[in-house]
Amino acid sequence: MIVLKLTDIGKNYKNTGDVLKGVNLELESGKMYGIMGPSGSGKSTLLNIIGTLEKASYGTIEILGNKLEGYGEKELCDLRAKNIGYIFQNFYLNPYLDAVENVMVPMKINHEIEPKERRKKAECLLKKFGLEERMKHLKSQMSGGEQQRVAIARALANDPDIILADEPTGNLDEDNEIIIFKTLKELAESGKVVVVVSHNEIVKEYADEVIEIIKGRIKA
Amino acid sequence: MQYIINKKREITISVLSLLFWIINLIFAEMSINMLLKVLTAKRTDWFDNMKKVQITEDAFLIKQTELVMETIIIVMFVIFFFSSLTIILVRNLQLKHNLSEIGMFRVLGYNKNRLLGICMIDVITDMVIALPVSVVLSTVIWNKLSKDEMLSFMLTMINDTIWMDILSYVLCAITMMLVAIIHTKFFLERSLKKGVRYMLGEGVA
Ligand SMILES: Nc1ncnc2c1ncn2[C@@H]1O[C@H](COP(=O)(O)OP(=O)(O)O)[C@@H](O)[C@H]1O
Ligand SMILES: [Mg+2]
Numbered sequence: 001m002i003v004l005k006l007t008d009i010g011k012n013y014k015n016t017g018d019v020l021k022g023v024n025l026e027l028e029s030g031k032m033y034g035i036m037g038p039s040g041s042g043k044s045t046l047l048n049i050i051g052t053l054e055k056a057s058y059g060t061i062e063i064l065g066n067k068l069e070g071y072g073e074k075e076l077c078d079l080r081a082k083n084i085g086y087i088f089q090n091f092y093l094n095p096y097l098d099a100v101e102n103v104m105v106p107m108k109i110n111h112e113i114e115p116k117e118r119r120k121k122a123e124c125l126l127k128k129f130g131l132e133e134r135m136k137h138l139k140s141q142m143s144g145g146e147q148q149r150v151a152i153a154r155a156l157a158n159d160p161d162i163i164l165a166d167e168p169t170g171n172l173d174e175d176n177e178i179i180i181f182k183t184l185k186e187l188a189e190s191g192k193v194v195v196v197v198s199h200n201e202i203v204k205e206y207a208d209e210v211i212e213i214i215k216g217r218i219k220a
Numbered sequence: 221m222q223y224i225i226n227k228k229r230e231i232t233i234s235v236l237s238l239l240f241w242i243i244n245l246i247f248a249e250m251s252i253n254m255l256l257k258v259l260t261a262k263r264t265d266w267f268d269n270m271k272k273v274q275i276t277e278d279a280f281l282i283k284q285t286e287l288v289m290e291t292i293i294i295v296m297f298v299i300f301f302f303s304s305l306t307i308i309l310v311r312n313l314q315l316k317h318n319l320s321e322i323g324m325f326r327v328l329g330y331n332k333n334r335l336l337g338i339c340m341i342d343v344i345t346d347m348v349i350a351l352p353v354s355v356v357l358s359t360v361i362w363n364k365l366s367k368d369e370m371l372s373f374m375l376t377m378i379n380d381t382i383w384m385d386i387l388s389y390v391l392c393a394i395t396m397m398l399v400a401i402i403h404t405k406f407f408l409e410r411s412l413k414k415g416v417r418y419m420l421g422e423g424v425a
Contacts, residue, residue: 081329106328
């Protein structure tokens with residue numbers, strides 16, 4: 001099933017000009033996509049447009065059959081909350097919350113999960129990623145690899161169809177890198193669309209499809 | 221924003237900001253009270269009494285007394301503004317603490333109104349709790365200045381001075397609430413934008 005459809009997407013900034021040009025993409029559920037390309041080629045910009053964090057200058061995006069034209073701030077937030085899970089290079093865990101609470105943050109605005117269920121669900125997700133010993137730990141008490149696994153659990157909190165990861169292993173050692181890629185691969189196999197931006201050649205081993213971007217254009 | 225989940229931290233922060241509100245409101249109430257008293261001096265005998273004390277001295281002393289009064293009022297107002305700023309800053313510092321945190325809330329689908337709402341509820345809750353406490357405290361402090369007034373405060377509930385106090389208190393409370401709300405709105409919107417940009421790897425502009 002096609003979950004994401006980008007038609008003739010472009011992005012330009014006042015001071016940097018064209019960053020993306022004529023991008024056409026169809027992303028299917030159950031597949032892991034790797035986005036590769038030199039630094040500054042527009043990988044993050046593309047991911048942010050897919051993730052509705054940035055607006056494209058032109059072109060249309062369809063997510064789960066909905067065209068995003070005319071979507072306001074509120075609709076975009078709701079869409080993100082329900083359907084998109086984000087993973088960043090720097091993890092961005094809230095330093096004041098422990099692992100479980102961090103995973104609960106997205107559930108707070110999801111009325112489909114009973115308040116009483118939230119903690120249980122968060123603990124369940126953390127266990128799945130081997131973090132049963134880290135439930136009550138703060139960001140400062142966890143290693144990079146552990147933080148990123150908490151961040152993945154948080155991205156999965158509302159069971160989204162789309163997982164977007166921008167250089168998720170950029171701050172991790174090789175062992176953790178493999179754990180993260182394996183985890184992302186499993187998520188794709190479970191039926192989600194997983195899009196991973198990475199410099200690392202290792203992404204080619206895991207991705208079902210590799211999309212190469214050079215100077216804002218997709219290489220055929 | 222972190223305290224939306226952690227109850228213990230929420231309570232600590234609320235107690236702290238409550239304290240700030242109280243201090244703030246006492247200052248505000250006192251300064252507005254003073255201003256009102258001076259403004260209405262012509263109609264009450266308060267200022268006349270002040271003058272009577274000095275009338276035995278020369279005119280220079282009267283002028284000097286007025287000058288001192290004005291200075292006090294100005295100083296009080298400065299304190300009032302600084303303390304309101306302090307409370308607003310302290311309230312918002314929790315948000316400012318880490319811009320990327322706010323950005324992350326946005327990424328996770330918290331819309332602007334939702335974030336704003338949490339802040340507003342916070343500010344208003346503090347107000348409502350702080351109101352009665354600071355009315356009592358500030359009135360007591362104000363009336364401590366003279367034993368007679370203290371007595372009259374105890375004995376007669378319907379008294380011009382008290383109504384004046386209440387009026388000035390309500391005035392300053394409303395002003396401060398407005399300032400806090402406006403500030404929160406602008407501050408939050410700005411940090412939301414900055415926060416998302418920060419998350420996207422552009423650093424804080
Ligand atoms: N907010 C912005 N304003 C101006 N230029 C930007 C902005 N964001 C990104 N760019 C530019 O867009 C280009 C692509 O950036 P990015 O998508 O982050 O590249 P990548 O992730 O592939 O390294 C870069 O040249 C960058 O300077
Ligand atoms: Mg990038």
